[in-house]
Amino acid sequence: MTVVERQEWDVVVVGAGGAGLRAAIEARERGARTAVICKSLFGKAHTVMAEGGIAAAMGNANPHDNWQVHFRDTMRGGKFLNQWRMAELHAREAPDRVWELETWGALFDRTKDGRISQRNFGGHEYPRLAHVGDRTGLELIRTLQQKVVALQQEDEKETGEYESRLKVFQECTVTRVLKERDRVSGVFAYERETGRFFVLEAPAVVIATGGIGKSFKVTSNSWEYTGDGHALALLAGAPLLNMEFVQFHPTGMVWPPSVKGILVTESVRGDGGVLRNSEDERFMFDYIPDVFKEKYAQSEEEADRWYDDPDNNRRPPELLPRDEVARAINAEVKAGRGSPHGGVFLDVSTRMPAEVIRRRLPSMYHQFKELADVDITAEPMEVGPTCHYVMGGIAVDSDTAAARGATGLYAAGEVAGGMHGSNRLGGNSLSDLLVFGRRAGLHAAEYATGLAERPLVDDIQVDTAAAEALRPFSAEGPAPGEDGEEQSHPPENPYTLHQELQQTMNDLVGIIRREPEMQQALKKLAELRVRARRAGVEGHRQFNPGWHLALDLRNMLLVSECVARAALERTESRGGHTREDYPTMDRAWRRINLLCRLTDPTGGLAATDPVRGQITLGRETTEPIRPDLLALFEKEELVKYLAEEELYE
Amino acid sequence: MSSYEARFQVWRGDVGGGGLEDFKVEVNDGEVVLDIIHRLQATQAPDLAVRWNCKAGKCGSCSAEINGRPRLMCMTRMSVFGRDETITVTPLRTFPVIRDLVTDVGFNYRKAREIPSFVPPPGLGPGEYRMQQEDVDRSQEFRKCIECFLCQNTCHVVRDHDENKQVFAGPRFLMRVAELDMHPLDAAQETGLDRKRTAQDDHGLGYCNITKCCTEVCPENIKITDNALIPLKERAIDRKYDPLVWLGSKISRRPPGG
Numbered sequence: 001m002t003v004v005e006r007q008e009w010d011v012v013v014v015g016a017g018g019a020g021l022r023a024a025i026e027a028r029e030r031g032a033r034t035a036v037i038c039k040s041l042f043g044k045a046h047t048v049m050a051e052g053g054i055a056a057a058m059g060n061a062n063p064h065d066n067w068q069v070h071f072r073d074t075m076r077g078g079k080f081l082n083q084w085r086m087a088e089l090h091a092r093e094a095p096d097r098v099w100e101l102e103t104w105g106a107l108f109d110r111t112k113d114g115r116i117s118q119r120n121f122g123g124h125e126y127p128r129l130a131h132v133g134d135r136t137g138l139e140l141i142r143t144l145q146q147k148v149v150a151l152q153q154e155d156e157k158e159t160g161e162y163e164s165r166l167k168v169f170q171e172c173t174v175t176r177v178l179k180e181r182d183r184v185s186g187v188f189a190y191e192r193e194t195g196r197f198f199v200l201e202a203p204a205v206v207i208a209t210g211g212i213g214k215s216f217k218v219t220s221n222s223w224e225y226t227g228d229g230h231a232l233a234l235l236a237g238a239p240l241l242n243m244e245f246v247q248f249h250p251t252g253m254v255w256p257p258s259v260k261g262i263l264v265t266e267s268v269r270g271d272g273g274v275l276r277n278s279e280d281e282r283f284m285f286d287y288i289p290d291v292f293k294e295k296y297a298q299s300e301e302e303a304d305r306w307y308d309d310p311d312n313n314r315r316p317p318e319l320l321p322r323d324e325v326a327r328a329i330n331a332e333v334k335a336g337r338g339s340p341h342g343g344v345f346l347d348v349s350t351r352m353p354a355e356v357i358r359r360r361l362p363s364m365y366h367q368f369k370e371l372a373d374v375d376i377t378a379e380p381m382e383v384g385p386t387c388h389y390v391m392g393g394i395a396v397d398s399d400t401a402a403a404r405g406a407t408g409l410y411a412a413g414e415v416a417g418g419m420h421g422s423n424r425l426g427g428n429s430l431s432d433l434l435v436f437g438r439r440a441g442l443h444a445a446e447y448a449t450g451l452a453e454r455p456l457v458d459d460i461q462v463d464t465a466a467a468e469a470l471r472p473f474s475a476e477g478p479a480p481g482e483d484g485e486e487q488s489h490p491p492e493n494p495y496t497l498h499q500e501l502q503q504t505m506n507d508l509v510g511i512i513r514r515e516p517e518m519q520q521a522l523k524k525l526a527e528l529r530v531r532a533r534r535a536g537v538e539g540h541r542q543f544n545p546g547w548h549l550a551l552d553l554r555n556m557l558l559v560s561e562c563v564a565r566a567a568l569e570r571t572e573s574r575g576g577h578t579r580e581d582y583p584t585m586d587r588a589w590r591r592i593n594l595l596c597r598l599t600d601p602t603g604g605l606a607a608t609d610p611v612r613g614q615i616t617l618g619r620e621t622t623e624p625i626r627p628d629l630l631a632l633f634e635k636e637e638l639v640k641y642l643a644e645e646e647l648y649e
Numbered sequence: 650m651s652s653y654e655a656r657f658q659v660w661r662g663d664v665g666g667g668g669l670e671d672f673k674v675e676v677n678d679g680e681v682v683l684d685i686i687h688r689l690q691a692t693q694a695p696d697l698a699v700r701w702n703c704k705a706g707k708c709g710s711c712s713a714e715i716n717g718r719p720r721l722m723c724m725t726r727m728s729v730f731g732r733d734e735t736i737t738v739t740p741l742r743t744f745p746v747i748r749d750l751v752t753d754v755g756f757n758y759r760k761a762r763e764i765p766s767f768v769p770p771p772g773l774g775p776g777e778y779r780m781q782q783e784d785v786d787r788s789q790e791f792r793k794c795i796e797c798f799l800c801q802n803t804c805h806v807v808r809d810h811d812e813n814k815q816v817f818a819g820p821r822f823l824m825r826v827a828e829l830d831m832h833p834l835d836a837a838q839e840t841g842l843d844r845k846r847t848a849q850d851d852h853g854l855g856y857c858n859i860t861k862c863c864t865e866v867c868p869e870n871i872k873i874t875d876n877a878l879i880p881l882k883e884r885a886i887d888r889k890y891d892p893l894v895w896l897g898s899k900i901s902r903r904p905p906g907g
C-alpha cells in the first residue's frame with residue numbers, strides 16, 4: 001500500500017484557466033473552502049493565449065445589440081445543435097460577467113465615451129467583443145488571478161493564513177476522480193516538481209481542464225491540451241457529448257514549420273484583413289453558403305463599405321463562421337490556388353496604415369516579425385487551418401453545470417459540451433468560461449456545503465491510481481497482471497507514440513472526413529493503445545516530462561477514440577464536422593446528440609481489444625427549443641435548420 | 650535553406666548540483682531554441698525538465714538564460730546564432746533550481762501577494778465604470794506583463810543578493826504598484842492606503858538605482874524603469890519631502906466625520 005498525503009476541502013477545481021478560476025472565486029465567495037489544481041504555473045493556463053476578445057451584448061458599440069441577438073448568432077454559428085438553454089444563459093449573463101471584471105481591476109480598451117470598446121468578429125451581427133488589443137486572454141486570466149490573490153489577502157487578515165480558504169496547487173496533475181459508489185469523493189494527483197502523490201478529499205469536483213488539441217499535429221493548443229478532463233469524466237462514469245465537433249480555426253501560421261499551427265487571431269479579419277488566393281482573388285465571395293446568403297455582402301465594394309456603415313451594408317464573407325472559412329481555405333489550397341507554403345494569403349498591409357496595424361494588432365505584428373521574418377504592415381501573411389477548439393465535451397445540466405452520471409461532478413469551460421453546438425463563434429469561449437465557471441462554482445459550493453455526510457475516499461482506489469501512475473517506470477520489467485507476450489516487447493518511447501497519434505488524427509479525422517479513413521484511424525488507435533501500455537520512461541519522478549507524457553497518453557487515446565467514433569457515426573456535415581461522403585447538413589440529425597461512454601468501466605479487457613475499443617456510443621434526442629426562443633427567428637430561417645415536425649410542434 | 654547540426658550545452662541537475670551536458674542536435678529552418686530543447690527531449694533526453702506553454706511569447710513560461718542572457722526560449726530564433734557557435738542554455742540564476750531548466754519561482758508569487766489589491770471605487774456598480782483611453786493607456790502598458798520573471802531574474806538587487814529578497818519586491822511587482830497607482834478608478838487613497846508610500850516603505854523601491862537592466866530584458870518591451878519605477882520614485886519622494894503634498898494627503902485621507 002502506498003502512503004499518500006490527504007487533505008480535506010469542500011470544493012476541488014481542476015484547472016486554473018478562465019473557467020476554473022471563475023468557479024473557484026465563486027465557490028470561495030459562497031463560503032466553500034476551495035482548492036484549485038493546475039498543471040502549469042498559476043496564471044499560465046491556456047486562457048492566457050486568447051487574443052481577440054470576449055463576446056457580450058453590452059451594446060456599447062452598437063445600441064441595437066442585446067442578448068436576443070447574441071443568442072441568435074450563437075445558435076446560427078452552432079447550426080442549431082447548441083444546448084439552447086446554455087446559449088440563452090450565456091447570452092443573458094455575459095455582460096454582467098464582463099462588467100464584474102472591471103470591478104476587479106481589468107482594463108479593457110475604451111470607446112470615446114469611456115465605456116468598454118467592442119470589436120467585430122466572425123458570426124457576430126454587431127461589434128460585440130470586449131478586448132484589450134489582441135491580448136484579451138491575458139487580461140482575463142490576470143484579472144482572475146489577481147482576484148484570487150485579493151480573496152487570499154482577505155483570508156490572511158481574518159485567519160492569519162493566505163491559503164486557509166482558497167489555495168492553488170500549481171504544477172500538479174490530476175489523474176483520477178475518486179468516487180464512493182455514484183458520488184464523487186475527491187481526486188488523486190501528482191506534484192510535477194517532486195513526483196509525489198496526494199489526494200484531495202472533497203464531495204464536489206469542478207472539471208475545467210480545457211481542450212484536446214494536442215491529439216492533432218497542427219494545432220494552436222499547448223502541451224496542456226491532452227483532454228485530461230474529458231478522460232477523467234469518462235473514467236468517472238460521466239458521458240461526453242458530441243465529440244465529433246472539433247473546430248479548425250481558419251487562420252494558423254503555416255511557415256516556418258516549427259510555428260505551424262500557431263494562431264493568427266480572427267481580429268485581423270474583424271478589423272479589415274482580407275483573404276486572397278494565389279490569383280489575387282478574394283475567394284470568400286464564392287463560398288457563402290445558402291443559409292447565410294442574405295447576411296453577407298455579394299461584392300467587394302459592399303463589403304468594404306460595411307466597416308464604416310454597417311447599418312446599410314452587409315458584412316464581408318471573411319467574417320463567416322470559422323467552419324465555413326476553414327473549409328474554403330482548404331478547398332482553395334486543394335484546387336492549386338494556395339500560397340507557396342500551402343496556405344492562403346491574409347492581408348492587412350493594403351487595408352490599414354502601418355501604425356494602425358501596430359496599435360490594433362500588436363502581438364500579431366510581433367509574432368510574425370519575430371517568428372517568421374514577416375512584416376505584416378508591408379506584406380501579407382500566409383495562413384491555413386489549425387486545430388483550435390473542441391465543441392464536444394462533458395455532458396452537463398445547463399443551469400447547474402452538473403455532469404451526468406456522477407453526483408458532485410461539475411464541468412465548465414472548453415471541457416464542457418453543448419453550449420456551442422457544432423461550431424463555436426469567436427469570443428464566445430471567454431464569455432462561456434465566466435458564465436458557466438461561475439455557475440459551476442456556485443452549484444458545487446451549494447452542494448458541498450449542504451451535505452450532511454460526505455462520501456469517503458476508498459483506499460483501494462487510491463492504491464490503484466498510484467499503481468497506474470507508476471506503471472511507466474516498470475515498463476521493461478514484468479508488470480503484475482500482464483501476459484508473457486507483452487513483456488517480451490521493448491518499452492515504447494512516449495514521444496514517438498504521441499507523434500504517431502497526432503499524425504493519425506490530423507490525417508484521418510481532420511478537417512475533411514471520410515468513412516474509410518476514420519475506420520483506419522480506429523484501427524491505428526487500437527494499435528497505439530496496446531503499445532501505450534508499454535510506454536516507458538527514463539529517470540526518476542522529479543519533474544520528468546517523459547513520464548508526464550506517458551500518463552497523458554491514456555487521456556489522448558480515450559478522447560481521440562471518442563472523436564473518431566462519433567465522427568464516423570454522424571453521417572452529415574455540420575459545423576466543425578465535415579464529411580466528404582455526406583457533404584450536406586441533414587435536418588434529421590439536428591435533434592440527435594451522440595454520447596460517448598466507457599465500455600468497460602473496470603478498465604479490463606476492452607482497454608486492449610482493438611475491435612471493441614474503449615468507447616460505446618449512444619444516441620439521444622434533444623429537448624425541443626423553447627417556443628419564445630424559437631420566436632426570435634424568422635420562419636424562413638428556421639426551415640433551413642429544423643425538421644418538418646419540429647416546426648409544427 | 651537546409652538543416653544542420655548544432656552544438657548545445659544544457660545545464661542538467663537539481664538542488665544537489667549538476668553541470669553542463671553536451672549535445673549534438675539537428676536544427677531546421679525557422680526553429681527557435683525551444684524547438685531544439687523539445688527535440689532533445691524526444692530523441693536524446695526524455696526526462697529533460699523544461700517549462701513551456703504557448704510557444705508564442707504569450708505565457709511567460711519558458712524563461713532561461715541562453716549564452717548567459719535571460720530570454721524566452723520560444724522567442725529566440727536559432728538564426729541569431731552562428732552555425733558553429735555552441736549554444737549554452739542554463740536555468741534562471743536568481744531562483745533556486747528544481748531540475749534542469751526548471752527553477753522555483755515561488756518568490757514571485759509571494760511578492761505578488763504582498764501588493765495590496767485593486768480597490769473598487771465605492772458607489773460605482775458593475776457597468777458604470779467610465780474611463781478614457783488615454784487614462785488607461787499607462788496602466789495597460791504594465792498589464793502587458795506576461796510574468797516571465799526575466800526582469801526579476803536580472804535585477805542586480807536580488808540576482809546576487811539573496812538577503813534582499815525579503816525586502817525587495819522586484820521590478821515586476823513594483824510595476825504592479827505603479828499600475829494600480831495609475832489606475833484611473835483605484836480608490837486605495839480613499840481607504841487610507843498610499844500606494845506610493847508602500848512602494849517605498851514596504852516593497853523596497855529605494856533599492857532600485859534605475860540601472861534599467863530589467864527594461865532591457867523585458868520581452869514585452871515594457872518601459873519598466875522609465876514609465877513605472879521612475880514616476881513612482883518621483884512621486885514617492887514628492888510625498889515624503891514636500892510638506893504641502895504631505896499635509897494635503899493627510900487632510901484628504903481623514904475619514905469623514907473623524
Ligand SMILES: Cc1cc2nc3c(=O)[nH]c(=O)nc-3n(C[C@H](O)[C@H](O)[C@H](O)COP(=O)(O)OP(=O)(O)OC[C@H]3O[C@@H](n4cnc5c(N)ncnc54)[C@H](O)[C@@H]3O)c2cc1C
Pocket residue numbers: 014015016017018019020037038039040045046047048049050051052053054055136137172173174175208209210211220221224228229263388389412413414415426427428429430431433
Ligand atoms: C491561441 C488561442 C486564441 C484564442 N482566442 C480566443 C478569443 O479571442 N476569444 C475566445 O473567446 N476564445 C479564444 N480562444 C479559446 C479560449 O482561449 C479557450 O477555449 C479557453 O481559454 C479555455 O479556457 P478553460 O478555462 O476552459 O481552460 P484553460 O484556460 O485551458 O485551462 C485549463 C486548466 O486546466 C488545467 N489542467 C488540465 N488538465 C489538468 C489535469 N489533469 N490536472 C490538473 N489540471 C489540469 C491546466 O493546467 C489549466 O490550468 C483561443 C484559444 C487559443 C488556443
Ligand code: SF4
Pocket residue numbers: 803804805806819820856857858859860861862863864874878
Ligand atoms: S532599474 Fe531598478 S528594478 Fe530595474 S534592474 Fe535596475 S535596479 Fe533593478
Ligand code: SF4
Pocket residue numbers: 709793794795796797798799800801821863866867868869870871873
Ligand atoms: S515586466 Fe517584462 S520582464 Fe518583467 S515579468 Fe513582466 S513581461 Fe517579464
Ligand code: FES
Pocket residue numbers: 700701702703704705706707708709710711712721722723724
Ligand atoms: S512558451 Fe509561452 S512564452 Fe515561451
